Amino acid sequence: MENLCPNLKSRNSQVIEMISTTFLLLGLALCLHVAECTPKTTPLDNIVFSALNCRKHSAVLTDFGGVGDGKTSNTKAFASAINKLSGLASDGGAMLIVPPGKWLTGSFNLTSHFTLYIHKDAVLLGSQDESEWPEVAILPSYGRGRDAPGRLSSLIFGTNLTDIVVTGGNGTIDGQGAPWWKKFRNGELNVTRPYLIQILFSNQVQISNLTLVNSPSWNVHTIYCSDVVIQWMTVLAPIDSPNTDGINPDSCTNTRIEDCYIVSGDDCIAVKSGWDQYGNKVGMPTQQLVIRRLTCISPDSATIALGSEMSGGIQDVRIEDITAINTQSGVRIKTAVGRGAFVRDIYVRRMFMKTMKYVFWMTGSYGEHPDNGFDPKALPEIKRINYRDIVAENVTYSARLDGITNDPFTGICISNVTITLTEKPKKLQWNCTNVEGVTSNVTPPACDLLPEKKPMECPFPEDRLPIEDVKLKSCSIASTVA
Template structure:
């Protein structure tokens, strides 16, 4: 089944490119073109078939992708280049992107991830994690890039299909030695755009911007079976100035998972995720959160703004996941304008999330959870209104909840607000919140910042293939 959040162009078109020996110089050979929005347009262009690729769904095209990108990297300083993936099914293993570059996936193109571990080379463990998230080492993502400037992955609603069933089966059978590949991972990079794509059946996480800044992620449709393991939608990780908007996600794990490193490794690396905007998100995730903060948050999470969120048949709305050993902080979190239908929890905070990378974690490393603000929310068919569990001796403080109406399922839990080791205030909340949030007869609104973040000032350009 295909999901779409925006209209497609119905006409077919062809891409025509001339590749000149040495530096690549593009020249129109006739035919139509496709317009798209991007942070930057490119002077040069090439089509994947110019490098011997075959879109039959059977031929391995890893060498073609690598050859194309290597050649196009030569013109990075001369206006940059775009690589067009035309209609067809393009089987490939992992390949790396380059700077001042656009990967454009045609609406009738499918990039197919190879079902072969050897097609995803092992790469270094993330220094803020200290171990592969599944254990062992870690495989490179299908589409990978590191130390890049100005990189765009976009298309006309084209598809990237991870063929994840192969990996899920081996993971469940404990037959994998190393961490599964993600679909898209960009590391240590600046000026990143990922947009207008359909992502299907990732082996694990779908989109993972890591140690990066000035990241725009928009108009993604991300689909995985709700029972698939760890198929998080979008995981901004130790990254700054990030915008996620207009995405539709069906996931076997959290739709958005905000992270910043794991226990002692994240504390030492010390790179927070901060200045993050999430808006106009629709999520279906029966066993996980719409937006999760953590559990790997040891480098800190700060200044997250979420609004206009729709949750359908999901385990929880915004969930904070932390625990003893994490250290770090989650603070200055703001969410408003959420509509939730069929939920286990509306609000969930966990202070005993106990997974650790190894035995070297510090039991004295306690997280700081403070200034958490939720307002203007409506939920229906809810089992629990809230479960808020801080840490003994380390309470979660500064929690504010206002103007929230929760409609309960036919068989709700008797205790609707289960609160321990938390402190805060609430106003206009139905059913009334727990005593630790001091339900007030006075009407007030929890804060939500009205200033704009720098990522909102980015002006998109109209580009053409």
């Protein structure tokens, strides 16, 4: 099925059209040692959705003892279902349907050649019982948990997988994060809070058509993955909630993020690749990344952040058709002495911003470190950063661009930018240190370190990344009777 590019404002109506009829509960009696499953007598209206791959087999969570009353734990039901469905990976794969209801659960693990489908009237609720969140190994490119020495498993977790789809009819995953935020603020945790979805060391990954709310911490984290499609996601968190990043591609290659709406207490999208010496050692960059048609609201953070954990490198990132409203900054670079690696070949075009603190912000002193083992001589290389075709309204500062002494950020190009200021703007609109580059047709005029060049356009690649040509298939479950 062609991956269409509709306007974000029509998202909800198009999702409703995609889910053509009301979903009624279906059970499929699953037989692990036969070629096919025998359907129960409960009829099922058609479900139609887009996926990297369709599945031959399907089952419903209630077939494994699931109870959707919002009170009964379904952690064991998810584990049992996915364990049994994993046996069908070599026979066309399997899909687990989460039907209408409220499904309380702790962390559970996915399997390969598998689809988790969350119905539009289903809500997954993150358990408040901490025993249902097992501690897992630290990430090798971080050396410790992001909040604290250890880390807890995510609500939906997967590692070393191939061909995994987490999707739905815009069903909801509610992390019920408020108790976690309180404990974090009070310094009561010695482990990193859970994320909602985390996929590690995997390829052919799709996360789409879901609403994520109230995550304990980051919402979507793909790390050490390749060939990733993340689209049609709605991510909502209180704007004062700590570290509720929307989508974090981390040491991933060939990723497409598109048509998402994010309200966050932190960066709407944070591109990462490991932390200081640990990221240097693993050395896996985030590269071949396209981000487009994103709408972001985040008063205290960035629309898209590159870093600050970027010690495996970030390169070949293409960002276009972005809307930021009441957000602290646009596409921001965050790095520091001790990070090493690079952020290079970044291309941004067609951004609209309204009510911003900064339009352009680069920081060379974002110096939080995992421990004292980082190399103070590890200087990051920031170069070939390109912005063009940007309109911003009600802006306090046009730019704050702070490179590193004896390690300037170079090759900055900014063209065709119109910024209108708030009623009480800062007097110094372009605050620049340790940066080099050019500007063209920029209002207000840039700093002396970014001189005006004859009319020109900053580059944006004309070729296509491999992930842009990945087309989703139209998948369905036909109504059947025994």
